Amino acid sequence: MFFKWFPFNFVELSTMARYPFISAAKEWVKNEKATIEEILFDDIYERARGRGAERVMQAVIAGFIKDIPLLSEIDCVMEIFSYPVARMIVVASGSEYVIRRYALAEAKRAYENLKNESINFIEKMADEFGMRINGNRMYFVDYLRYAPTWDIKWKLVNRELKKGEVVLEKHEIARLLQEAIRKKIYNELTYMYPPPEIKKVFGDVIDEIKSRVSFREKENKIEEVDARLFPPCIKNLVSATKSGMNVPHVGRFTLVTFLNAVGMSVEEILKIFSSSPDFNAEKTRYQIEHITGKISGTNYTPPKCDTIRTWGLCFPDDICRRVKHPLSYYRLKRRRK
């Protein structure tokens, strides 16, 4: 009767094990009345602790959390408990990078499962995240909130939109849910504090994660970038962005890919965008990381001059006549220096 309040009226353990972030799972854990002490120290939860550490390690190292076989009730119970454990470890690492990477990995795992679920199930999940869907159609406002519209195929103009509803394939709804899940987990973790006892149990794991992260951060070594050598189109985009003008998607895309290609770090690129009127650090970072291949696996290259011209973003100077690509401009000018 208690679960009547939740979109999933009666939720099976196996469902909660696969989607441990849903409110029903949270409620279930609460009802089990296990204390943090018990979860952290009791032998019963040994497996949950091991799996919790594994979740975080896999997320940090591989960017993905592998499913494990859930054959018995106890398998499911341990899997459900491993989720709050993993969250405590992530928060205890104190690293924003780990939080982001973990939230994304959990969301990706959910996506892999979701796309094979029935449309009925997906509908319930969408309901949990306040997405208004109706069969395979989604209210366009909710669509816009979660769709990666910098990608041309997700742009609203390329979608079938009828009476306020966007027609989608099942896996596409799952993809939008992935983003909603990622946001939810990220937001929750940002405001969470780790229990002090956590370091006693997971000190080693946390140290290991930290060393992995600092190693990763060293990989992105920053070379000196000289903004005076940028082609005029990029200079324009930088100053428009800095002065808080709203630059169109294609402009942002051009700017991020270019700055990434000349070796700017995500942090530095983020700084340029921070004066945008609707600046949202987390969202912008996600977009930058997507475009620079950190989370999408595709490292997009900046568009060539022809394309930039079609978008109306080209304001050529003398050197522009000799190049066909904004990066060639930069390289040419740097050689001259």
Next chain:
Amino acid sequence: MNFLRKKFMEYYSNPFIEFPARFDRREYAFILFGEGGMRRHISFLSKDDLLSYLRKNSPAHVYYSSAYYRHPDAGTMREKEWMGADLIFDLDADHIPNAIQMSYEEMLLEVKKELEKLLSFLMEDFGFEKRHIRLYFSGGRGYHCHVSHPDVIPLGSQERREIVDYVTARGLNFKGIVKEKSIPKEYFSDKTLEINPKRGGWSGRIARGIIEFLREVKKMEREKAIKKLMELDGIGEKTASSLYDFLTEERIRRIEDGKIDQSTEFKRIAIPLIKKLSVSMQSSTDEPVTGDIKRLIRLPGSLHGKTGLRVTNVDVDNLHEFNPLRDAVVFGENGIKVVVEKPLSIEMMENKFKIERGMREVPEYLAVFLVARGFATA
């Protein structure tokens, strides 16, 4: 005192102002006669305060922010604290091709056509209802469309841009929308493009647009039809005539069934057709425009300093009948002497005027219009 300012003062002594929702959360801005800059970051706690400001200053232009803020009178965006914004579409003659060669009336008619297209997008595709949409004649060279559905108010500028891109067809990926299909035949495969007029979104719009256009062309005599085809960008006489000859009854039927042979050079008419079907709103060069989460718009009921016409609400159902040079006029008929510097023909208050250079006596409403537009001095 300056003639215009005096007339504006008369109007603002008893104006008909339509106050925006969440009135006290908006920023107001004014341009006064004889002042270059804009007075910004002003807020009013009561409607009477705004009315007395108008009475006292009789500004040439009055604006309010589409956004509402926690502190609307703060000097920077950060301090203002953005809380949400109406969704505003600004349709202006500046974005209509060849507007320069048109008369004021013709220009406004062209913008109205764009507005009708926009309304069809908003209601059919986005599913907004009439009660969420308000239309205003801007007092100048166009119309504003305000959408104040509770779900759109919190949208950020990227989401809003997606909506604008949708109605202007920006970023439309033709190949993704019109699917190419190979139908294997005995030896070769037959390539066709599939269209479906019953679908929603742009794919349906393009399909319906093509079918309707080709039907229309087919009905015409050869010469006229070719002319019509050549009106589309990038279609020369040769392509036009080969296209026309290609349009047999049988082929038209096939197209209506949703199948277009690749050889029809169909793509060449489809692309310019998309342009015709979309709303012209931003200049074609697509320069980065300021996001509309923080824009200023003219206050409904205020006067436009460059025409003397009132920013006037237009009933969605009566858009067709709305005549700005009758329905947005606020001044009377008393004769006023002005010195006309540029001759002009215009129909105002359903009277036709043909005004020559020199000292003329004209009705007050026309005098204001002529002086505001710089055609005459008082």
